[in-house]
Amino acid sequence: MDEKNLNIILVEDDLNLGFLLEDFLKSRGVGVTLYRDGEEGLEGFKKNGDFNFCIFDVMLPKMDGFTLAKKVKAVQPEIPVVFLTARAMKEDKMKGYNIGADDYITKPFDEDELWCKIVAISKRSDFIQEESETVYQVGAYEFDYENLSLSLDGNIKRLTTREAEVLRMLCKEKKNVVRREQIxxxxxxxxxxxxxxxxxxxxxxxxxxxxxxPSISIENVVKVGYILHC
Incomplete structure (x- = not known):
């Protein structure tokens, strides 16, 4: 995946740091838009449908970074999120990761280190690539997301919209844990x-x-999420 396709939403209330990061990331050839508080960031995210990577300070005015990330992931569950914070408390890091954070960077940090993390995350994330797959093979079944159908030997089962949404999330992460919170x-x-x-x-x-x-199973990972095996 080419990190040059990144369009980053950066929400940081320390304007000096924010401007420095904005200039640094733009020098790397990626798109960056800076917002100064959580509410402004959320509004900007809703208006701009092209963001595909998030960098959020945790301690933001009006809406903290954790709340902002939850609201953003409610719209785009797979968008990568990196948190910036001056606090290195284990509880904060666990909270961030439970929300679905891809990384958690404690201030002060080296800009090149941040860039390396962004590149690594973008390479393992398929969010930036346009999602074109709508038909999935699940064992002997064919799942057609667009037509809400699950087919086996010519027999078609119609799914509800919500059933199809849940199944699609499991199919996209086949053999990997999909967290309950994310779903x-x-x-x-x-x-x-x-x-x-x-x-x-x-x-x-x-x-x-x-x-x-019988080769298909949906494993329950207790208190974490689900894994589709097939």
Missing amino acids: LTAIWGENDYFAGRSLDVFISKLRKYFSGD
């Missing part, structure tokens, strides 16, 4: 008890739909 935030728009129970029901339904092929 809930992206599809339900919230991560609470009731949404969690609803997700459990959807996973149970999907398991039944795949009963025609």
